[in-house]
Amino acid sequence: MPDIKQNIASLKQEIETLATALGRKDPITLLAVTKTHPVELIEAALAAGIEHIAENKVQEAMRKLPMIGTAYKGFHFIGHLQTNKINQLLALKPYLIHSIDSVYVAEKLHLALGRTNRTQDVLIQVNTTREEQKSGVTFENARDTIWQIAAFSTLRIKGLMTIGKLHPNPETSRPYFKMLKELFDEFQNEEIPGMEMKHLSMGMSHDWKIAIEEGSNMVRIGSAIFGERYYGDDI
Numbered sequence: 206m207p208d209i210k211q212n213i214a215s216l217k218q219e220i221e222t223l224a225t226a227l228g229r230k231d232p233i234t235l236l237a238v239t240k241t242h243p244v245e246l247i248e249a250a251l252a253a254g255i256e257h258i259a260e261n262k263v264q265e266a267m268r269k270l271p272m273i274g275t276a277y278k279g280f281h282f283i284g285h286l287q288t289n290k291i292n293q294l295l296a297l298k299p300y301l302i303h304s305i306d307s308v309y310v311a312e313k314l315h316l317a318l319g320r321t322n323r324t325q326d327v328l329i330q331v332n333t334t335r336e337e338q339k340s341g342v343t344f345e346n347a348r349d350t351i352w353q354i355a356a357f358s359t360l361r362i363k364g365l366m367t368i369g370k371l372h373p374n375p376e377t378s379r380p381y382f383k384m385l386k387e388l389f390d391e392f393q394n395e396e397i398p399g400m401e402m403k404h405l406s407m408g409m410s411h412d413w414k415i416a417i418e419e420g421s422n423m424v425r426i427g428s429a430i431f432g433e434r435y436y437g438d439d440i
């Protein structure tokens with residue numbers, strides 16, 4: 206049984222130490238990736254000061270979220286979004302959807318939101334590493350895609366997301382994080398109605414330090430909080 210409280214305390218401490226060393230003044234959000242983990246462990250994380258939780262499957266989130274008894278700030282959706290799950294996801298009132306990976310999905314989401322008069326904060330997921338098993342728009346198409354998605358009035362683009370290399374040496378992720386930060390900065394200078402480049406979601410348990418060094422302000426941490434996952438680990 207992992208010591209969730211201790212893991213979260215050390216992560217927060219390490220993030221703060223690194224941010225100070227880098228002279229960073231902007232807040233860095235620690236997301237607890239709760240996929241595959243039972244509600245009791247989610248409650249333990251919330252009791253230890255976690256305010257944002259993330260799931261990658263709509264079905265699993267639908268089952269678990271209603272059972273959580275502790276208040277928290279945000280539920281984040283970080284998995285590939287199947288269009289037939291959009292209404293179910295929206296019913297869970299996601300704080301942020303990190304994984305908008307095509308104009309097609311964005312349009313379906315826009316249409317569903319339009320029916321209920323809602324807006325939704327989203328990130329565009331970029332497949333910086335070009336790995337086939339990962340979702341995300343290609344880096345080459347990212348600019349075009351962002352412009353097209355920005356035109357959907359119900360979607361508020363709040364930033365970008367990527368998954369680094371799933372390689373034991375976290376340094377292998379650095380060039381990809383750098384690429385995304387450059388794109389993020391580029392769009393920060395654009396005046397696009399409804400768009401605000403605010404969140405740069407990159408870094409997981411093995412490479413979050415490198416991600417923060419390269420400008421991430423939102424890290425998605427699962428195993429470093431909860432221990433290893435035993436099933437359903439597909440990203």
Ligand SMILES: *Cc1c(COP(=O)(O)O)cnc(C)c1O
Pocket residue numbers: 238240261283284368408409410411425426427428429439440
């Ligand atoms: C599972 C997952 C994470 C967390 O992975 P860990 O290596 O356990 O920290 C982060 N981001 C996404 C998109 C994921 O699917």
